[in-house]
Amino acid sequence: MTPRLLWLLGFAVLAACGGRAPHEAATEVVAVHRTMLPGDPAGAGWADVPEFRAVLQPQDMVEPRLLEPSTAEVRVRAMSDGTRIAFRLEWPDATRNDLPASGRFSDACAVQLPTVTTPDVPAPQMGEAGRPVEITYWRAFWQAVVDGRPDAINAIFPGASIDHYPFEAASLQQGSPEQQAMAQRYAPARAVGNRMSGPREKPVEDLVGEGPSTLRPAPETRSDGRGARSAAGWTVVLSRPLPNGLAPGARTQVAFAVWDGEHQEVGARKMRTVWLPLLLEGGK
Numbered sequence: 001m002t003p004r005l006l007w008l009l010g011f012a013v014l015a016a017c018g019g020r021a022p023h024e025a026a027t028e029v030v031a032v033h034r035t036m037l038p039g040d041p042a043g044a045g046w047a048d049v050p051e052f053r054a055v056l057q058p059q060d061m062v063e064p065r066l067l068e069p070s071t072a073e074v075r076v077r078a079m080s081d082g083t084r085i086a087f088r089l090e091w092p093d094a095t096r097n098d099l100p101a102s103g104r105f106s107d108a109c110a111v112q113l114p115t116v117t118t119p120d121v122p123a124p125q126m127g128e129a130g131r132p133v134e135i136t137y138w139r140a141f142w143q144a145v146v147d148g149r150p151d152a153i154n155a156i157f158p159g160a161s162i163d164h165y166p167f168e169a170a171s172l173q174q175g176s177p178e179q180q181a182m183a184q185r186y187a188p189a190r191a192v193g194n195r196m197s198g199p200r201e202k203p204v205e206d207l208v209g210e211g212p213s214t215l216r217p218a219p220e221t222r223s224d225g226r227g228a229r230s231a232a233g234w235t236v237v238l239s240r241p242l243p244n245g246l247a248p249g250a251r252t253q254v255a256f257a258v259w260d261g262e263h264q265e266v267g268a269r270k271m272r273t274v275w276l277p278l279l280l281e282g283g284k
Contacts, residue, residue, distance in 0.1 A: 026052040028277040029087075029254055031078035037086040038079075041228040041235035046088050049077040054256055056271035061125060062212040066269040070260045074109070074273075080280050082248050086239040087111050089256065093233035097261025098140035099156050105261035107140040109227075111238050112255040113278075115208070117245030121253045124275045126209030135207040135215070136223040136238045140261070142203035143227045151199050203227060204238065212268070242280075249282035 029052045038045040054074050058066040077088040089109050097107045114121050115132045122131035145151070153160050172179040184191045204225035206218035223240035246252055253275035259265040 026050040028052065028279055029054075029076055029078050031080040031085050031278065031280045033248065033281045034079045034081055037081055037084060037239055039086075039224065039226055039237055039239065041088060041090075041226060041237045043237075045079070046077055049079060049088075052076045052276070054273045054276060056256075056258060056273060059257075059268055059270050059272050062268060064268050066265060066271070068263075069271065070263040070265065071258045071271045074256055074258055076256065078278070080242065080248070082242075084239055084241050085246075085280070086237055087254075087256075088235065088237050089258075090235045091233050091258055093260060093262075095262040096140070096229055098144040098229075100141045101156060105264050105266045106259070107234060107261045108138060108259040109234070109236050109238075110135050110137045110257045111240075112257070113240075113243050113246075114252060115243060117243055117250065117252045121275055123211065124255050124273075125212050126215060128211045130210065132208050132210045134218070134240075134243060135209060136204055136225065136240050137207055138204045138225045138227055138236050138238060140227060140229075140234070142200050142205075145200050146203045206240070246280060248280055250280050252278050252280075254278040 030050050032049050034045065036045075052075070054076050056069075056071050056073055058069050060067055071091050071093070074089050074091040076090075079086045089111075091109070093107060097105060100106065112124075112126070112133050112135045114127075115134050122128045122133060126135070127133035149155050172182060202221060202224060204221065204223050206221040206223050207215050208218050209215045223238060225236060225238045227234055227236040243252070255273050255275055257270045257272040259270045265271070
C-alpha cells in the first residue's frame with residue numbers, strides 16, 4: 001500500500017471515529033469539555049483544542065469608524081467545564097502597546113455573547129434595545145499593572161526626573177494623610193472614581209451593551225483573564241460564567257474584537273467579527 005493510501009485510510013478512520021484531522025480547519029468555535037480551565041495562555045491543555053480562524057473586519061458602520069484595516073484574523077480556541085467558558089485568543093501584533101499616556105493607545109481584545117441564549121441573536125453591533133449582549137474586555141494597559149508595573153511616573157516615563165514642588169518645602173511623610181491627599185490631587189481620574197484608572201486586580205472588565213453608544217460597565221466583573229506577549233503578538237485567555245440558557249450540548253453565537261494600539265484603535269475604532277457559531281460540547 002502506498003504512503004498516500006495509508007494517509008487517506010488513517011483520515012477515514014479518524015473521521016469515522018468522530019475525530020479531527022491534525023490540520024483540518026475548524027468550521028465553528030467548539031468549546032470542548034474539560035474539568036479544569038487553564039488560565040495560562042501557554043498552558044499545555046490548549047494544545048489539542050480545535051482552533052478556529054476568525055476573520056476580522058474594520059468597524060466601519062458607526063462613528064467613530066475604522067476605515068483602514070489592521071489585524072487580519074484572530075485564532076480562537078475554547079473550553080468549558082459546564083459552568084464557565086474560556087476563550088484563548090491569539091493574534092499577530094508587531095508592536096507592544098501597554099504603557100498609558102496622552103496620545104497612547106492600548107492593545108486590547110474582547111469576547112461578546114448574547115446575555116440570553118435564544119434561537120436568534122441580537123444585532124452583532126453590541127446588541128440592540130431590549131436584547132443586550134455581555135462583553136469581556138481585556139487591555140494590555142491593565143495587564144501590565146496586574147503583572148507588577150509600579151504605579152509611578154518613572155514606570156511609564158523611565159527618563160522622567162521627579163522633583164518636589166515647591167522646591168523649598170519639606171517633603172510630606174510617606175503614607176501620611178497629607179501625602180495621600182496630595183497623591184489623589186495629582187491623580188484626578190482616580191479622585192473622581194474613573195473606572196479606567198488603576199491600580200487594578202484584574203486585567204479585564206465586564207461590559208453590557210444594547211446597541212452602539214450604549215456600552216456600560218456591568219454591575220460586577222465576574223470574568224477573569226490573562227494576556228501574554230511574545231515577539232509575534234498577543235495570546236489572551238478570557239474566562240467567564242456561561243450566559244443564561246447556555247448549557248452543555250447547546251449552540252449560540254459569539255463575536256470577537258481586537259484593538260491595535262499602534263494603529264490608534266480605541267473604543268469603536270477596532271477590528272471585529274460578525275456573529276460566529278459556537279458549540280458547547282456536552283460533558284463526558
